[in-house]
Amino acid sequence: MTIGIIGLGYVGLPLAVAFAEAGHDVIGLDSNATRVETLRSGESHVEDITDARLQAALDRFEATTMARRLALADAILICVPTPLTPNREPDLGPLLSAANATAGVLQRGQVVIVESTTYPGTTRERVLPILEETGLTAGRDFHLAFSPERVDPGRTDHTLRTTPKIVGGLTEECTAAAVAVYADVCDELVTVSNPDTAEMSKLLENIFRSVNIALVNELGIVAERLGIDIYEVIEAASTKPYGFMRFDPGPGMGGHCLPVDPFYLSWKAREHDITTEFIELAGKVNQAMPYVSVEKIERALNDLSLPVRGSKILLLGVSYKPGVGDIRESPALKILARLRELGGEVSYHDPYVPELPRDGLASVELEPAIAASDLAVIITAHPGINHGGIAETVPTVDLRGVTRKVHATPATKVASGKES
Ligand SMILES: NC(=O)c1ccc[n+]([C@@H]2O[C@H](COP(=O)([O-])OP(=O)(O)OC[C@H]3O[C@@H](n4cnc5c(N)ncnc54)[C@H](O)[C@@H]3O)[C@@H](O)[C@H]2O)c1
DSSP, X not given: OEEEEEOOXXXXXXXXXXXXHTTOEEEEEOSOHHHHHHHHTTOOSSTTSOHHHHXXXXXXXXXXXXXXXXXXXXXXXXXXXXXXXXXXXXXXXXXXXXXXXXXXXXXXXXXEEEOSOOOTTHIIIIIHHHHHTXXXXXXXXXXXXXXXXXXXXXXXXXXXXXXXXXXXXXXXXXXXXXXXXXXXXXXXXXXESSHHHHHHHHHHHHHHHXXXXXXXXXXXXXXXXXXXXXXXXXXXXXXXXXXXXXXXXXXXXXSSSTTTHHHHHHHHHHTTTOOOHHHHHHHXXXXXXXXXXXXXXXXXXXXXXXXXXXXXXEEEOOSSSTXXXXXXXXXXXXXXXXXXXXXXXXXXXOTTOOEEGGXXXXXXXXXXXXXXXXXXXXXXXXXXXXXXXXXXXXXXXXXSSSSHHHHSOOOXXXXXXXXX
């Protein structure tokens, strides 16, 4: 097959490389000319795809800014961003632009699959009409499906191949055609009745995480006030073999998905006079966490008889999660901005984020920065950094619970001595 992919970011690039590795020809369209040039030169901007892997795929993978190249594709996968507008409403601009690009090359027999996360109804109500303006009919002349991407950047235990992929086509034939596209890159495909169900299943997964993270964040605040170690509570509760799933508190939610996607469903629900209380509440709690974290930092400085103003504060990890350099919606950026507003002299160390151009900062060398700082703050605990050692060297606010074993005793399992 020849696979066309629109949008070569965290989702599209790994897909492109996977299809090329499986022996298919891949045409990747991206509107960002610099990104296309970089990819062509064999340089990957996605941590999960090494330069060597990209370079090995390049004889089958063509990155381009020319939409007409997609005319050669048997299938076109749409992987463009689905952000929110400044008023927190779905911004379907990139998706509709990708649908228009697809309509421009659409031919009989092609399979079009939307992978971008979006509200239920998008594929049917917004993408389908654009494609059918060509005079071709979905389910008869071409196939249309939604298949949500479940990739978790930085993760190695579950991959594109091993994570079951949900597919919902407009018709049964559309579903079958989309399943056939993924057969060589995914071990297990899960079919659902229609694109709307597939769209909503992705939102359920993300809302589930957002709500549970908010819950544990709130409990973390309560536990701290009560003088209880929330991590010991979580470790103890996690010993229950059923009916409990572990989530950890943190400085707030980041990334392109969890802070954004749930509001796609809230928006759609409002169209039907429904208010999505859980989504709103979780958003409110999670959005407050960077400010809760700043209060913790202020208290830690207070314990050292220091004001924020003039204190040297070193932030450790500014991307939104360990092992990746993605700073979209990262709570670190809010913490950084607030501490600066309060007059703090803030620097940061993050091996995955060499620069924060908007803040005029570059990642500093770890050792000298620790020596020069009044306080370190662990915002994202990247692998390969000795956080415990840092906490023993400089007063540290640990927003991820990674240094508690330096000071505290974890929950211990003791056999009862009785076999049941
Ligand atoms: N990043 C994740 O972990 C993740 C996981 C699952 C699902 N998703 C979803 O997948 C979608 C893509 O996310 P991402 O993280 O890969 O985004 P990204 O920003 O990393 O990449 C998107 C790419 O699309 C390009 N683009 C934008 N508009 C375009 C257009 N009209 N035509 C061609 N190219 C265009 C951009 O230049 C960029 O290279 C979103 O809907 C997101 O919610 C993301």
